[in-house]
Amino acid sequence: MANIQFVVSPSWLLQHLQNPQVVIVDCRFSLANPQLGKQQYQTSHIEGAYYLDLNLDLSSPVGEHGGRHPLPNPNDLAKKLAAIGVEFQKTLVVAYDDSRFAFASRLWWLLRYFGHEKVAVLNGGFSQWQQAGYPITDIIPQPRTANFVPQIQTQMLVDIEAVKNRKDLPKVVLVDSRESDRYRGEREPIDKVAGHIPGAVNYPWMELTDTNGNSISPKENRQRWEGLDKAEEILVYCGSGVTACVNLLSLELAGIHTGKLYAGSWSDWISY
Structure with a gap:
C-alpha cells in the first residue's frame, strides 16, 4: 500500500x-x-x-x-x-x-x-x-464503459455508537478536523449546535496544505501527527464527513493507517 x-x-x-x-x-x-x-x-x-x-x-x-x-x-x-x-x-x-x-x-x-x-x-x-x-x-467528455463492483471496506468506517463506545479507550484518539474556533464552539456557521464531541482533539484539516493548496512536505506532515502513530484507532470527524477525509489522507501520507471516518460527524452527533 x-x-x-x-x-x-x-x-x-x-x-x-x-x-x-x-x-x-x-x-x-x-x-x-x-x-x-x-x-x-x-x-x-x-x-x-x-x-x-x-x-x-x-x-x-x-x-x-x-x-x-x-x-x-x-x-x-x-x-x-x-x-x-x-x-x-x-x-x-x-x-x-x-x-x-x-x-x-x-x-x-x-x-x-x-x-x-x-x-x-x-x-x-x-x-x-x-x-x-x-x-x-469546456468540452464535456463522452460517457465510457467499465466494470466497477465495490468491495466495501467496513473497517474504514465508524458510526455514532462506535464513537461513543470507543472514543475514551486508552489507545483510541478522536480527531475533530474543523477549524479551531468551530472546535472550541466560538463560531458555528452551519450546524444548529456549537462545540465538539467530548474527548476530541483538534487537527484542523487545512493544515495539510499551504494557502495555494499544495501539500506540506512529507516531513512536516509526519511531524503533524507525532505521537498518534502509537494509537490503535484514530476516529476522525468534521462537520459532515467531508473535510475529515483530508485528515485521513494526511494520516495515510504520514504512514499511519489506523484512521477511520465517522461519516455522520458533528452534524449526526447533534441530531440525537
Whole structure:
C-alpha cells in the first residue's frame, strides 16, 4: 500500500493526460452555493475530466440522522464510476478541486472505502493547473464503459455508537478536523449546535496544505501527527464527513493507517 502515490503533481498529470488508464474527476464544489462547482466545470476544466457533485454523486439524501452529507449508495456511485471509465482496481482516478483537497479527498476516501486503491488527488488543484498554463477546455467528455463492483471496506468506517463506545479507550484518539474556533464552539456557521464531541482533539484539516493548496512536505506532515502513530484507532470527524477525509489522507501520507471516518460527524452527533 505504501508505494501508492496519493498526491500527484500537475506536471505528472500533464504527462498522463492521454493515458486511457487514468480518469480525471473534477470535484469542485461550494457549500455556500451548491451549483457553483458544476457551473465552473461547464465553463472550464482539465482536459478530459468528468464531474462528480458532492451533494448529488458523493452523498445520499439527507435524513433525520446521518449528518449533512450521508455516504452515497455504493451501487449508485459504482454505476457513475463505471460510466466515466473507472475499471475496478485497474484505473487510476485523479481527483481535483479548488478547495485545498476538501472535496477531492471525499472521492479519494470513498474509492478506497469501495476497495479501489488506485486513486490520488491533484496537488494545488485546478488553480495550480491553470497557472501552469496546462490544457483546459469546456468540452464535456463522452460517457465510457467499465466494470466497477465495490468491495466495501467496513473497517474504514465508524458510526455514532462506535464513537461513543470507543472514543475514551486508552489507545483510541478522536480527531475533530474543523477549524479551531468551530472546535472550541466560538463560531458555528452551519450546524444548529456549537462545540465538539467530548474527548476530541483538534487537527484542523487545512493544515495539510499551504494557502495555494499544495501539500506540506512529507516531513512536516509526519511531524503533524507525532505521537498518534502509537494509537490503535484514530476516529476522525468534521462537520459532515467531508473535510475529515483530508485528515485521513494526511494520516495515510504520514504512514499511519489506523484512521477511520465517522461519516455522520458533528452534524449526526447533534441530531440525537
